[in-house]
Amino acid sequence: MVVGEIAEAADFIVIGGGPGGYMAALRAAQLGADVLLVERGGPPYLGGTCLHVGCIPSKSLIELSRLCQSARTSAHRGLVADLVVDLAAFQQHRDDVVKRLCRGISALLRRRRVRVITGEAFFNRPDRIAVRHDNQVSFFDFHRAVIATGSRARQSDVLPVDGTRTLDSSGALALTSLPPRLSVVGGDYIGMEIATAFAALGSVVTVLHDGTPLFPGIDADLLSPVHRRLERLGVTVLPDSTVCGRDDDVLHARTPKGAVEVGTDVTVVSLGRQPNTDEIGLHLADVAVDTDGFISTDTQCLVRPGLAAVGDVTQGPALAHKAYAQALVAAESLCGRPASFQPYAIPVAIFTDPEIASVGMTAEQARDAGAGIQVVNFPLSALGRAATVNASDGFCRLVVDQEQDRILGAQIVAPQASDLIAEVGLAIEMAASPHDLAATVHAHPTMSEGLYEAASLAAGVPLHVP
DSSP states (O other): OOTTOOEEEEEEEEEOOSHHHHHHHHHHHHTTOOEEEEETTOGGGTTHHHHHTSHHHHHHHHHHHHHHHHHHTOGGGTOOOOOOOOHHHHHHHHHHHHHHHHHHHHHHHHHTTOEEEESEEEEEETTEEEEEETTEEEEEEEEEEEEOOOEEEOOOSSSOOOSSSEEOHHHHHTOSSOOSEEEEEOOSHHHHHHHHHHHHHTOEEEEEOOSSOSSTTSOGGGSHHHHHHHHHTTOEEETTOEEEEEETTEEEEEETTEEEEEEOSEEEEOOOEEESOSSSOGGGGTOOBOTTSOBOOOTTSEEETTEEEOGGGBSSOOOHHHHHHHHHHHHHHHTTOOOOOOGGGOOEEEOSSSEEEEEEOOHHHHHHTTOOEEEEEEEGGGOHHHHHTTOOSOEEEEEEETTTTEEEEEEEEETTHHHHHHHHHHHHHTTOOHHHHHTSOOOSSOTTHHHHHHHHHHTTOOOSOO
16 A cells, blocks of 8 residues: 555445446445446446447447438339438437436436446555546445446557548447448448448448458358348448558558559448456456456356456457346345356347347357257248338248257347347247247237247248248
8 A cells, every 4th residue: 555545445346337337336236235336437428338439329320321221222112212311410319319328327326326436447456446537546445346347449550540531430430421432441240230331321331351251250141131231232342351551542452352442531440349458457456367358257257256347348249238137147246146147048139231130059059069950941031021121131040959849049130130039038048949939929910920930930830931
């Protein structure tokens, strides 16, 4: 301890006010803990990256792009429209949505008597954090704590973000005018969502990515409808390309076919995310990280007794709903309740066009696990509701363990796949069989009938397929 370092006692500290952080704070407060939440941006930034510059802004832009594209391609359905895309007006709408949701989080925390302070937190010993704000430092000795500091966009050495012509995903979502030409460097799901949205809004889009596959971790056959949609939107994809630099409005790259020049007004660098674990003094808290900067936790989300970690600082996909689930487990574990994080049925949703969603095992994973499996696909082309929304390219897939007669996983490529996948997540959690799902009455006409039809197919009673 340095001279003058007087610490305030704290029962339960949460570092970070994003999805995992504020959810852990709320649950711990419900269980009787006296909670202190430290957020770098203070109360105006509660909700973190997801709410302010990630999930909510991106889905707002994607919804606008879908409305725009639907109107532009609906002449045969009786709608002829002359559209003007006003991103400045969109940004006002986005800000209104974000502020309203942020106020909601603040109100929930106040109601639970969670104390929120502004500042950057870092450990200076295993049971103490320092919080720096406005050139002042406060110290807190904690009994229990949760690390929920989230992640940030990976940077490119070749194309540093300058906030004007070279942007990260947050910068792209803040644009107030539509760029005539937009390039995306990187093939992760965030970059592809941005590419799809801006192409639908009217930008000429080029995607450049290295030898890694587009949409890492997603089965190739799920991507065929998405690739076909990208082609219809006029998106140019340059695989196995290495970006060498940029001169004004020209991006220089090497491809297997030689050097290429890509005209672009705005370049979005989307190379994945990295955990915010490098500047919070973890070594002083006796907390180790792996080579990628992730913190290892047990099934209770504990790093060690009295200390938990949740969300993007832990291994696994950087998903807000994963952080939510971990936060509840962490809070309950730290408050002495039995709890366990079981990531088997954590859904993945990608908001391209069409959407891609997956939960549980893929067919390959099930085979590798030694299960005797059955894989069934029901095409959207045979679904009435899909026809009414002009969306026949896609399918609903179930992966079934034939020996145990239960659903192991599902993959959906369809409009609203992100909503539909929750039904199969519940089926997996309940060890339901295809017969159970097929016996559940689904409203007609809805996209959810695709799952009913797939379950009927798996149960041996196909109805709307030969």
